[in-house]
Amino acid sequence: MKSITKAQIDNLIKLQKIEMQVGRINSILNDLPERLGTLDTRLKAFESTIKEKEADACELKQNYRSKESDLQMNMTRIEKSQENLRAVKTNKEYRLLLKEIETIKRRNSQIEDEILQFLDRMDEEEKNISARTAEYLQIKEQITAEKDEIKQEAELEKKKLVAFDEELNTIYAKIDAGLLKKYNLIRDRVAGAAVEPAKHGVCQGCHMNIPSQMYSKLQASKGLMLCPHCQRIIYWEEEEKVKEEE
């Protein structure tokens, strides 16, 4: 690689930093619909469990009403039979009617027990639904706030993206075309940082030792080289400077 000025190295590093920021922002923006969708799904799932409970409660109420009407019907039957008692002519008829009245009364007492059970269950179900509804409203509020936050965050990132795009264009213009081409090739191949510093004789991209002769050359030229192991662009970073950063 032909000799490269410190300014070129700095531009390349700057370019790489911005491209990574752009990549980060693009991945945030790409994930956005899924993140919002997940929140909506959570809310909808909660909504449908409440709807199911409401449907159960409705069925319970219908059953309760039908028991009530059975009870009412039986009472009417008892009244009628009691009226008939006065008109009977034989003992046999009288006993039969009494027996019938007894049977209906026993059935009614069963129905009354069932009605009490329904009332208990309805009461329980109602409490359950109102607790779940309160919980739902709380979660809905939370999710709405979370969605707003995500959308606001995305707006901020989009603004940053516009600024980064402008910066990138400025930097592209400053970098030697051949170097930029090489950088692009390496970046696409390694799918990550194409430019890495070499510190203490080690390439920071692949963490392999750079042959000492090559490392001395890199230090002396203060330019760019390709790592013999990973083929990333490497530059020498002064040890003092490294210590400051650590």
Ligand SMILES: [Zn+2]
């Ligand atoms: Zn390397």
